[in-house]
């Protein structure tokens with residue numbers, strides 16, 4: 555007999571859906587995968603050396619709260635990056651096994667489910683990083699999607715959210731730089747969101763894992779603004795990771811900054827159910843957070859790629875180089891068919907916008923506004939990337955039915 559699961563109605567994750575769409579189709583030429591945001595630039599050479607030189611610690615349970623030197627190095631990075639004075643790191647930092655794990659488990663641990671508060675909503679930008687949806691369902695909360703499209707500079711416009719929703723919101727997810735559009739929240743945006751969270755008593759979960767991959771201006775983190783404002787830090791959680799910053803998604807090193815009381819709760823829960831980073835990875839992670847040279851080189855490499863993409867697509871409707879992140883989004887009509895035909899005819903794989911969106915309660919025109927694009931990851935090596943972008947450009951030229959003049 556099938557047992558009920560709150561996840562049975564949840565759509566499959568974007569990549570299994572993409573596989574289902576494309577697996578039966580045999581592409582006509584060599585394949586180039588531009589669908590997944592998995593960094594392919596090199597990571598610092600000292601990483602392998604350190605791991606190879608010391609695998610001791612595998613016979614011990616790793617520390618849930620992180621080694622002292624890892625916590626200190628993350629505290630040093632975060633204090634500099636966010637201009638924090640006296641970050642009480644033992645009371646404010648949680649060591650994560652990648653930011654995805656932290657986002658998921660923090661939602662479970664922190665969604666205010668008590669009956670008195672009447673909280674029942676999690677607010678999520680649309681399009682969105684898929685983990686936010688599963689985390690909300692796991693927390694027995696109802697996700698409310700807020701459009702983040704061209705009209706709103708690809709960030710959710712919180713002024714458009716009805717008061718009765720804000721009153722019952724427990725967590726507000728925000729991704730800055732946003733995935734997929736690479737938009738960043740400025741000081742006023744953060745200040746207004748913080749004011750709103752204090753007025754309506756919800757937590758801000760700020761996913762900032764793309765913050766180090768920026769073009770010219772270092773994105774402002776919510777915690778910098780919160781500290782300047784003297785805001786209630788218990789309402790703010792920031793998620794960070796080495797995955798994009800250092801091209802090391804395999805190391806699974808991340809952290810979150812939280813208020814003191816929130817940190818206590820998270821540590822308590824994680825002592826029961828945490829999945830801490832293996833000790834050799836904690837040891838190497840500590841060195842990676844302290845090294846900025848490879849991060850600067852990484853940024854330069856991405857910026858070269860964005861110049862290349864700009865030279866190729868600057869005349870395309872609505873084309874914009876994002877402020878940050880490593881994706882470009884091309885506005886196309888019928889993105890799922892575009893993805894299928896592009897794959898069949900050129901072997902280039904991209905991710906259709908609708909797979910990153912939720913359409914519940916959206917009108918047809920609003921649905922098109924949020925999802926009429928394909929996401930292209932600029933992660934491949936330069937020659938392969940150029941080849942892939944050329945193929946997309948030529949495909950669009952030959953198939954004007956997909957060209958979308960406005961969205």
Ligand SMILES: Cc1ncc(COP(=O)(O)O)c(C=O)c1O
Nearest residue numbers: 652653654683733761763795797
């Ligand atoms: C917006 C966003 N947040 C979080 C993550 C999770 O990254 P990680 O768990 O590797 O830190 C990703 C990964 O692609 C992402 O795109």
